[in-house]
Amino acid sequence: MPLSLRRVVIGAPIATERMAHERLPILLALPIFASDALSSTAYASEEIMAALLQAGTSLFNITPMLALAIIVLLSIVVVSYRQIVMAYPSGGGSYVVAGDNLGPLPAQIAGASLLVDYILTVAVSSSAGIAAIVSLVKGLNPSSNIAQYTVHMCLAAVLFITLINLRGAKESGLAFALPAYSFLVLMYGMIGYGVYQYFSGHLTPVHSAVDLQNARYLNENTGRIAFENFGELSRFAGLFLILHAFASGCTALTGVESIATGTQAFKEPASKNAAKTMGILAVLLGTIFFGLSFLAVHSHALPPNATLMSPAAIEAAHAAGREVTLGETVVSQIGRAVFGTSLLYIGMQIVTCIILILAANTAFAGFPRLCALQAGDGFLPRQLANIGDRLVYNNGIFILAFFSALAIIIFKGDVHHLIPLYAIGVFLCFTISQGGMVRRWLRLREKGWQLKAAVNGFGCFCTFVVMIIFAIVKFRDGAWIIVIVIPALVFLFLKIKAHYRSVAKQLSLEGYRPAQGAQQHVCVLVPDIHRGVIPAMQLARSISSDARALHVSINPERESRVRARWTLYSRGLPLTILESPFRSLTIPVVEYVERLQKLDPGCTVMMIIPEFEPRGWFAKLLHGHAAFALAVRLHFMQGVVVVNVPYHIEAFVPVSEEEKARERELARH
């Protein structure tokens, strides 16, 4: 984009020396780094219920228990991760930990998983944020058809976060604090008031007991209602179902990793502040998650993929293009149950949307940093290591925006369809980094290493088990994509590293002896005799007393003009005419250079190409680009140096009538 527009949208450049100062205190870091994990409460309970619904609503009662199990897992991971943050104050999370303790291959596996999960964080969070708005509109006006614009709204959200992030980190921190803290206040308010209503017997369910009985799970693949009574399920199928629900709820854990990766963005002492933030985060996340799961059950909320229609009604609705599922989030239903359709409910939905969309920002902070780390190690293109002029990694931001938008388009902005891809990578990272820590304690054997190794080892074991469960129960729903993508990425990273290694080897000065006394041939191309050519001829003469001029014979008229004026303007350069039977400029010159190189192996050929450069696009269109094409062709030849001598001219200058008359006179003869 033009520089001026760029400045308005993205802001003025920031000098490198300001870099160290762009670090955040806990109060500003919490909203940025914790919003991912916190906002996952907006869909975690819902995902548990969506999975349980396959066996009807009778199992909904175990939702809070599953939430508790997940909170226990969260505590284990957070305790384990605090040890990582303390050990790695400069940040990097599982990528750095794996690289440091397990070697490059595990590090690249962790890197690939993290990159994929950052992309999915953006896709899931913006989809869930837009789902909150869609639910709000539907909650207020059930006949609204806003759902059809879901994808457009999601993409607009991604664009918005992208622009915010191109402006840089500190400004983001300020912009994100207000909605994050509003979210906390409203959530705790809703949970507190809802629990009070429940125990005082005033909580009004959003669905009647009959509706709850009739609610069905709609199989998206077959379009049919799946209905199996839990009592009728085999013991294996029952276990599978509960594990499925548990795995779905584990999405609540995503986001812990990003604090460890971004430790360096915290104010000093960075480690301590990051660990403290992680602890606060765990408490907030656990209480909200449990509270919502509890209220979801008691307000008779249904997951958005539930349907209340009979199979016949569904078929009719499909034919008419109407929606068949409820499409309202569980949090929105809880809000309506607790607050009614009051201003508090509206405010909560809006703040939920904002916090979710801003949660995607976590990924925008972490993804480019990780890319830069990997690029610095040579496993990603070096361009990703470049800091933009506002101290943010522009290229990484663009890549993240592109792929998350792609995921949104493919999965139509539906959280429930994105979830199976999510979390598997996160748990893979958890496992790798904690495994790396175990290796570290075994190696360093510093004071108290046994306890530390046990903590990390237990965390490693738990997350590994959950990852395996996730991969199995979600395989058919989409986890298989991740099982393909992560190894493919790792292969690519290793290939890139092999290339950079090759380059380094070839550029190394070790044992290098510069070629001495190699002949240098200086040639200047003379397409015609005019002012634009003289400086190039002068230059050739000044570089070498042995320089020669080349003219490619394409136009006989021009050739004779060059020959005729040669003695006058040659400055002693000998002229060689190259024949071009097929009217090409490039081929004869390339052949000439090849002949020179054959006669004098190891020589360098310097080709001086004069080019007159008119100003403006109109004038540029009116001139051939044969000289440019020749320069590009020569650039790819070994041992050839191309010298461009531009001669700048104006597109339009006044030409007197007298001059025109003389031109006509000349043309006549």
Add this chain to the structure above:
Amino acid sequence: MPLSLRRVVIGAPIATERMAHERLPILLALPIFASDALSSTAYASEEIMAALLQAGTSLFNITPMLALAIIVLLSIVVVSYRQIVMAYPSGGGSYVVAGDNLGPLPAQIAGASLLVDYILTVAVSSSAGIAAIVSLVKGLNPSSNIAQYTVHMCLAAVLFITLINLRGAKESGLAFALPAYSFLVLMYGMIGYGVYQYFSGHLTPVHSAVDLQNARYLNENTGRIAFENFGELSRFAGLFLILHAFASGCTALTGVESIATGTQAFKEPASKNAAKTMGILAVLLGTIFFGLSFLAVHSHALPPNATLMSPAAIEAAHAAGREVTLGETVVSQIGRAVFGTSLLYIGMQIVTCIILILAANTAFAGFPRLCALQAGDGFLPRQLANIGDRLVYNNGIFILAFFSALAIIIFKGDVHHLIPLYAIGVFLCFTISQGGMVRRWLRLREKGWQLKAAVNGFGCFCTFVVMIIFAIVKFRDGAWIIVIVIPALVFLFLKIKAHYRSVAKQLSLEGYRPAQGAQQHVCVLVPDIHRGVIPAMQLARSISSDARALHVSINPERESRVRARWTLYSRGLPLTILESPFRSLTIPVVEYVERLQKLDPGCTVMMIIPEFEPRGWFAKLLHGHAAFALAVRLHFMQGVVVVNVPYHIEAFVPVSEEEKARERELARH
């Protein structure tokens, strides 16, 4: 396209020396140059009737009379044009004649008109050719819906001719002779047999007398039937109608110009051969045109835009998406009347299609030649004057193909809609060139100049009157587009000329004194110290003992590496470190150059930029292009010469385990 594919489709290159031999004898030139004019008989009679139909079919009887009037006009033009061909053996037609006798502005007006008409020739001829095929299919199977593919078929035809023409002129001549002569044989056969049937009373009309009575003109703009009995028209409206029909028929004259433009493609004596060809053409064209007009009336043919439906039936058909007009060409109807749906009828339609599509080839011969002439004079971009490697003007061919395809798409491949744009430019050219000839005879006053001037003057007058008629009666139907486009093109041509004049003035060596003794500063960019940089440093040293090295400080690590190794590798070059607070490579270098130029006005700065160039797209993606961006930026600065020193490296080379281990060791410290 890749070179090998290009060779298969277009053929091997042809050397310049073969150019003079690519000239055609009359028997081969006639099909190429006359096919345009001849093939216009396929729609000229039809266009007269389509215009007359506005007052019902009662006026159809005057069609042969109008044809006769047009043939008289044709004779006048051809006699007048033979004088042009004789006077200008090297070709060029009205463009050259106008430039030679009337000055540059009339020449450019003629050039603009001709270019537009070449484009329309391609559009009209291919549309009419496809109409012949559509008519054939409909004639054999009235319920066919082939008409909906009209535009696709037209575009395919244009693509086909484009490829034929990219192969070069002589091969075209051979390929076009057979269909052209088959067309003549079949046409004369049909006319002869039809006239015999008519006079022996055996000609079976294709439409009954009742159908003929009920046939109506469908106004394309309103979608309604226009029906006015001629007897009810005012005298003015009646005259307007007949002039309209006359103007429509004048499309038969298009194509005469192209022989004059392409005289140089004839075998020597070119003038005589071209004049002879023109005479033959006039006789062929006149007899076929009159014969078809005569048979059209007596076989009760109706123009394709006629409808036999009632207004109510039309509305119903529109709603159902069915066609309402007949959509069969007049020639196809004559063919069915004379031959029945026999093999002869089928053959005639196919040959008509081929000759029409090949007629477009006339334009493909003339358009690029005219472009090259105009480009040679400086009124079109010089690239259009370049002959491709098969001795044809590739760029002109591409432009013609593009714009004619555009016209086909805009006017949906409908001949009747394209005709109002056509012919106005042709008659403008006729007028200008004949006017130029009058001026020539007045100037030269050679033997018999009075008669010659009278012939050309009369031709000039007649075509001028027809042009004015055409512009008035067809203005609303589309002629207004041409009235806008031609002046716009002329303006563009003059602007281009002004630019080339400016360039010539600025490049002229008249009064030029080379700057003597101006300082030359040689700088070499050193982004790092490695093998890729050393050759550039060597070069700088060899060019000037006063050369200096520049390092832009973006990465502190690299800066310290450069400083540390400098003494070892500097070769005596002094090192200047340029600060870059915003991490840009370009800005500090540009600022440095500007400082140099300020301190030493008039100096030349030579900037040597080393660049390592890895092989393959994968490797190229993995390297930044900051050096390239810098080179481009410097290229646009006055007084700066950019020297690119590429260092070629392989994308992948084997790296031993030992080397990897050493690399890891180095990274650790």
